[in-house]
Amino acid sequence: MxxxxxxxxxxxxxxxxxxxxxxxxxxxxxxxxxxxxxxxxxxxxxxxxxxxxxxxxxxxxxVVKAIRHNKPGKDVGKVDTGSLRGDFHALMAHADDAEMEQNSALMRGLAMAMHANPDLHREFRSQIVEPEIAEFRRVLQRAVDRGEVRPDCPALDFVVHMMLGAFVTCTILDERPPTRAFLTSYIDAVVLPALGVPVN
Amino acid sequence: MxxxxxxxxxxxxxxxxxxxxxxxxxxxxxxxxxxxxxxxxxxxxxxxxxxxxxxxxxxxxxVVKAIRHNKPGKDVGKVDTGSLRGDFHALMAHADDAEMEQNSALMRGLAMAMHANPDLHREFRSQIVEPEIAEFRRVLQRAVDRGEVRPDCPALDFVVHMMLGAFVTCTILDERPPTRAFLTSYIDAVVLPALGVPVN
Missing domain, CATH: 1.10.10.60 (Homeodomain-like)
Incomplete structure (x- = not known):
């Protein structure tokens, strides 16, 4: 195949x-x-x-291949700075504010279409969501292997929820797509402390 | 008026x-x-x-008044258990799994309608989102006043993002509406540690 x-x-x-x-x-x-x-x-x-x-x-x-091709941060797996904070910040450095604004409208439209089109939902899940989750798991596994995050840290199960949540709720609550500055603050204020990683 | x-x-x-x-x-x-x-x-x-x-x-x-009337947890402000963890868990105790499943579909439909109907968006924001944020702020302010959360804790600015994010991303990632068990684990694994509140 x-x-x-x-x-x-x-x-x-x-x-x-x-x-x-x-x-x-x-x-x-x-x-x-x-x-x-x-x-x-x-x-x-x-x-x-x-x-x-x-x-x-x-x-x-x-459509899903086109989105995947164009996605910023598609090289998540290649980032390896030696610290979890460094990795997360490097991932955000790929994010471009204008691009995120453009993609935010696109993704919102697509999210709506997914409810009515199970084939689109399935493709999106297997081509975008699952590879993204797998990449995040690798970044986190390295942090666990380095001893930065305890292997039984309960927040490990929710990192993708936290990250995706920041994107989605910024659009809902602040009525604007996320900026790189917003995502970086969110990582330092929420994601790293939840994982028990000191920020300073 | x-x-x-x-x-x-x-x-x-x-x-x-x-x-x-x-x-x-x-x-x-x-x-x-x-x-x-x-x-x-x-x-x-x-x-x-x-x-x-x-x-x-x-x-x-x-429509917005009908949703507001029916919303579980509309008495957020009345919860006052003496600890932030107690307050959050008490708020979740109002959540009913079957109701959340029913409301999840309703809210998804409404979120789509909001993009095309600015008057609906405005009503929803002023009648539902803003009062909810204000209630959360009161719960958090009490935790700060008790000395449970440092007043300059950066996660304080993101509590509503974290909570709303848990709802929304559970639906997207796990393809099911959140359950009370999911939300309670998320609070203990993410929200309280981000705020520097010990869970055990």
């Missing part, structure tokens, strides 16, 4: 793939998930619908 | 008001905010539309 996907993917260049994903995200911002059609993607990118379906399988897969 | 509202409100009995709010929430669950009409509320509750408008002013106000 993975080999088949690689074979399919190799038919287009990385540049062409990036261009295609950008067009999908533009369309998503313009019309939303429900109104986005493979016809529109084909027209906008001057591809054939057959190619799109052969390459990605369907709308949900194409 | 407040007196006028009281005068208007006093024309119906508390029992009739509760019955009306229940009918509004039933309709909201059945058809969602956008499809809910004052005509349908009037028909369902055998009231005149004129009465509904005179009493509540409009759909957004009526």
């Amino acid at each position: 993975a080999e088949a996907a690689t074979a399919r993917r190799s038919r287009i260049t990385p540049e062409r793939e990036a261009e295609l994903y950008e067009a999908v995200l533009d369309l998503l911002r313009e019309v939303g998930y429900d109104a986005l059609t493979m016809d529109a993607v084909a027209a906008r990118t001057r591809s054939s619908k057959a190619t799109l379906y052969r390459q990605w399988g369907g709308k949900a897969e194409l | 407040a007196e006028a509202a009281t005068a208007r409100r006093s024309r119906i009995t508390p029992e009739r008001e509760a019955e009306l709010y229940e009918a509004v929430l039933d309709l909201l669950r059945e058809v969602g905010y956008d499809a809910l009409t004052m005509d349908a509320v009037a028909a369902r509750t055998r009231s005149s539309k004129a009465t509904l408008y005179r009493q509540w002013g409009g759909k957004a106000e009526l």
Whole structure:
């Protein structure tokens, strides 16, 4: 299955793939998930619908791959500064305020579409949420291995809830997408103290 | 203005008001905010539309009042156990799992409607979010006054983010509404340690 996907993917260049994903995200911002059609993607990118379906399988897969491709911080796993605070701050350094503002509206629209589209929900979960959780687990495991966090620290089970919660509730409570400054303060004020990691 | 509202409100009995709010929430669950009409509320509750408008002013106000009336934990301010952990746990004791499951779907639908209806967003903010934040602040201020939490503890600014985040992300990550057990563990694992309050 993975080999088949690689074979399919190799038919287009990385540049062409990036261009295609950008067009999908533009369309998503313009019309939303429900109104986005493979016809529109084909027209906008001057591809054939057959190619799109052969390459990605369907709308949900194409949209989720486009988001994954464009996501800031997709190199979470490569960050390794030697301390948990350093790792978290380095992860936030990838975050760009303007990009987060743009993505916040996009993700809100997508969150709504997920409730009505189980295939989108499934793709999003397996392609974005689960890999993200796995990366966070690796960062945290290193902190446990270094002795920074106790292996039985109960907050370890809630780190993804805390981080995702900061994103979502900033939008709800403060009526604006999170900024890098907000997320960094939140990490120092909430996440690290909950994990028992001294901030100063 | 407040007196006028009281005068208007006093024309119906508390029992009739509760019955009306229940009918509004039933309709909201059945058809969602956008499809809910004052005509349908009037028909369902055998009231005149004129009465509904005179009493509540409009759909957004009526819906938000109905949610506020039905909200579990609306007596947050009355909880005073003598310790922050006791207060938080007492607040969670009001939470009913079946009710949270029911409300979770309702709130998700409403969150979507808010983006398209600024009047609903405004009412929700002033009638639900702000009073809730004020109540939390009182509970936290008492903990500061007792010396349980340092007045300059940076996590104080994020308590509402943490609590709301637990609700929202549980739904997203675990694909189920929060249970009382989940929220209680989250308080002990995240909120109290972030505030520097020992759990054991």
